Amino acid sequence: MADTDEILLSIRGLKIEGRSEEVWSEIVHGVDLDLHRGEVLGLIGESGAGKSTIGLAAMGFTRDGCRISGGTVTFDGIELTRSSVRTRRALRGKRIAYVAQSAAASFNPAHRLIDQCTESAVHHHVMSRSEAEHDAIDLFRRIQLPDPEDIGFRYPHQVSGGQLQRAMTAMAMSCRPDLIIFDEPTTALDVTTQIEVLAAIRDAVEQFGTAAIYITHDLAVVAQMADRILVLLKGDPVEEADTRTMLAEPQEEYTKSLWAVRSFKRPEKPLAPPEETPVVSVDHVTAAYGTLTVLHDVSFDIHRGRTVAVVGESGSGKSTAARCITGLLPPTEGTILFNGEELAADYRKRSWDHLRQIQMIYQMADTALNPKQRIRDIVGRPIEFYLGLKGKKKEERIRALLDQIELEPDDFIDRLPAELSGGQKQRIGIARALAAEPEFIICDEVTSALDQLVAEGILKLLAKLQDDFNLAYMFITHDLATVKAIADEVVVMKEGKVVEAGPKSEMFRPPHHAYTDLLLSSVPEMDPDWLDNLLKEREEAGVKIESAGN
C-alpha cells in the first residue's frame, strides 16, 4: 500500500503516435495516471492496448518509430517530455528502472551477472565497484537466489530463466530507484517458476518502498502484485480502481468480459470403451536428440472425438512426443500406432494417406504460414495435394473451409498472412489442417501466443470442429486453464516421463502426484490473497519453492 500521499509520477493527457509506412497515427489517446510513492499500479490490457508504450513513456522514452505527441509526464517535479536528453539519462537506471519481459534476451551473454547488475550503480556514481558488488550480493540474497555469494559470477546461460528474471529485478534495484517499470516480467516463464519471481518482486518492492508500474495481460498475476489497476483498451483508459474493488465489482462491460474470459468450459466426454481401437496410440516410445534421451518409455492413447491434453513445463518432452507422432523424430524404441496399424518411424516413409490423417497446428502462427503465399494457396494446397481437387471445386472447398473457421471468404481469400491479426492467422492454420480432412490433429500450444479473448474464440472453434468432424486432438499446453476448458483426458509429463494420466475430472481432484499438485497449485487465481496463502501453505508443508538451478 502507499506509504505517503506524495505523488511520484503524474501523467496527464499522454498521447503517443506511431509511424507506419510514413504516416503517423495515434496509438495512445490521452491517458492520465498518478502513482504515489511506494505504490504498485497494474496496467492491464490485450496486445495493442498501449501498455508497454505507456510504461516506457513513464521514463520519457519511446521506441523507434514512436513519438510523444501531447500531454505531460511529470516525475518528482521534473517534466520529462520537455527535459533534455541529459536530464532524462541521469534519471534512467538511477531513479527509474525498467525490467523487460525476456531476461534471457535482455542480459548480455558475454558478461557475468554481477558485471551487469553493478553497471548502473557504478555508472551513476552511486557506489564504487566493490561497494556495488557487496550490495548486489546482498540483493541476490534478498530476492532468494540460490548461492547469492557465487551466482553473480556466472554467465547468463549458466542460470535458469526464473533466476535470470530475478537477477534482472536485482539489477533494477541496484540504485534503489523510486520507480520500477515491470514489463510482463513473468510471461515467458513456466507457472512453477513464475511463483518464485512474483514472490521475489513483491518482497523487493515492499522492502525498499519502491513504486512500480506492473504491466501484464494476466489478470490473476496483476491481482497479486498491484495496489491499483488501470485497464486499457486500444490506447484508451477503460477503468481504474483499487485491486480489490476492481476484482469484486468491475464497472465497464469490457472489464467484465476480461474477467469472464476463463469461463469457457466444455463438458467432459465419457471415456471411450476399452475395446475401441484408439486413433493414435503412443506405445512405449523412447526418443533422443543425439545422445541426449528426452523421452523415456512414454505411452498414451488418443480416441476418436476426444481431446487429450499433454501438460508439462518447458523441457518436459511434450513437443518431442508430438514430433515422434508426426515422424519428424523417429523414436529409438517403441512404436506409434494409427488405428491399430503401425506407422513408419520416419515421415518420409509414410504413405500419403497416413500423412493426411495426422495434421498439426503450430504455436506461432507467424512462422507457420508462408508469408509469400495468399490464403487461397495456403488452404488450397492440401486440398489439391491430397484430394486432387482443382479449379472451381477447389475454390468452393476453400470457401467452405473459411466459412467453417468463421472468416468471411470474399474478404480473406486473397490476403497475405501479414494482413491478418494473430487470431485470424491461427484460424488459417486450423483451416489448413482441416483441408486435409484428417482424423487426428496435434495442437501445439495453439493459444499461448494469443490474447485471452482471442484464445477463447480459438478454443470454442476447435471444440465445435471436433463435434462436427469427430476429430481426435492431442492438445499440448502448459496452461492449466486451457486444459480445464477443453480436455477430456490429461497426461502430465515431467523430464520426458509420464507422471500421471487420466480423465480430466480425476486429475483436478485430489489426491495428486506431488508434481501434478505443484503444477496445479501454481496457477495464479484471481483472489488477491492467493499468493500469500499459497506461500504460507507451502512453507508449512515444507515444500521447497526453490527449484534447482542449472
Place this chain on the structure above:
Amino acid sequence: MTIGSFALYGLGLIVVLTIAAWIVKRVAVVVAPSDYAYILKTAPLTAWFGMVVIFIYVMLAVLAPVFAPFSETAIVASEYEPWGAPYYLGTDSLGRDMLSRLIFAARNTVGIAFLTTLLAFFLGGAMGLLASTLGGWIDQIFSRAVDVLMAIPQLIFALLLLTIVGTNVVNLILVIAVLDSTRVYRLSRAVAMNVVVMDYVEAAKLRGEGLGWLIRREILPNITAPLIAEFGLRFCFVFLTISALSFLGLGIQPPTADWGSMVRDNATLITFGDPTPLMPAAAIALLTVAVNFVVDWMLHRSSGLKD
C-alpha cells in the same frame, strides 16, 4: 584537355545526372500505379541516380551501333588524335575512334558480365538451396568443395584456369561464373537455412511435398530479396574481374572493345597529362557506384528497417 578540366567535366556530369534522377523520380511517382508509387516515392535520390545511370548504360549497350559514330574496329585516323570533332574523345594507339569503342565496350563488358553473373547465380543458388534443404552429406560435399575453391585467391585462380583452357569469351564466362558461384552458394545456403527451419516448411514436408515444391514455392520466394541485392553486388565484382583480366591480357581479346584493355592500350598517354585512358576507367567506376546505390536501397528495403 587537361586532367583538371577532365575532373571538372566529370563533376558537371554527376550534377546533371543527379538533376535528371530528381526529375525522373517526380515523374515516376505521378505516373506509376498506386501499388508501386509508395515504393518509388520512398526510394532515396541515390537509388534514382543509380537507376538513371544503369538505364543509360543499358540503352548505350543495346543501341551501340546507333549511337557510335564509327565502327568498333575500323582504323579511322592516325594514332592518338586529340579531342575534337569528329573524334570527340580522340583516337587510340591504332587510330580507332575512342568514343565509338567506349560505347561498344559497354555492350561487351556489361553484356558478358551480366551473362556470367546470371550463370553464377543459377549454379550457386541451386547448389545452396539443395544443400540447405537436403542437408546431410550433400551439404557436406558441396560446402567442402566450395571451401577448396575459395581457398585459392580468385584472380590468380582465374588466370591459371584461363591459361589452361585458353582465352575465349565462352571460357571466360564459364571460369568466372564457376569461381563466383562459390560466393553465391555461401549466401543462398545461409539465408535458405533460416527459412528451412520455419514451421511452414515443416508443414509442407509433413504434407509429403517433394523437393521441387519445397525449394520453388516455400523457400525461394522468401529469400529473393537478399539474393537480388547480392546479384547487383556480384555483377559489379564480375565486371571488375573481367576488366582486370582484360587489362592483364587474358580477358576479352582484341580487336573487341573492352574497358579494361582500353585502359591498358592507352596507358602511356597519362604520362603526357592526357586523361583519355581515364575515360574507360571512369565508365567502370560510374557503373559500379550506380549499381551499389540501387543495391543499398534494396538491401535496406529487405532488411525492413524503418529509419
